[in-house]
Amino acid sequence: MIYTCYEMALDCRADRAEGWSHFIREYVPVIQKLVAHYFAERADDRGWMESLVVALRQPESSLFQTLEPAPERWFVAELRQQLLAAADGLDGGKSPEIEIDLEALGAALEPLTVVEKQTTWLETMRYAPEETGVLLRMEPRTVEKIREKAAERIRGSMDNWRRSVLTDNGRQLGRAAAAAHTKDCLSAKAFLDVLDGRMTWRGREELERHVTACWHCIDHFCRMAEVVEVLRGVTPLSEPEAERFRQVLGVAGQAKPAWKRWFGKASGAV
């Protein structure tokens, strides 16, 4: 009797306590991991963290609508997007001192390969060379070399430049890339097939040609790689922590474990 992510989504959509309890136990740890990465300075701010989780508690949210074809990974990918949007909402989204938009970045990096663009894009997502090496299965030294090359091109295309320009503009660039969806864009499934080793870019020139020129797909691929890594080794929230978040979200106490419900039905007792 496994209670799946898909069932959780149905329960959250119907605003049932069981769904929210599962969300808290299994996915607050994912939120904590993402907060530690994107908002390290906020990682110990309990009030901010709670406000974030409250902002995500919306039964009508698209987060709980479509979960095919890979329910949990699709869900976490969407959770990540909504989490960052909620954080922007709380913090008011400051503009960086030196701005670069997606068009200018795309023009500067136009001759780079797909992998080089992904490597550079992960810098906007705040991944250091070592972490990027894990996400893209690449030597950190190779990551550094690619980033040097990309930085030179970007520097050459701007009046003002600083080393942190990609990280500083990460949120704006991420929003712009997410909005730049086209009818030819690849599905999450295609990217997961690549990440799971069921498909390679080789021999798929038409796909590669699209992705090379599409920052929506570069971003989407990097985010799916991130999801795979974030889910690795994440452990459920401890019971006292889960109870704290249930109180914050106004979710009734622990739902009956699935086996008890099943046993109750089978024996006629409740």
Ligand SMILES: [Zn+2]
């Ligand atoms: Zn695309």
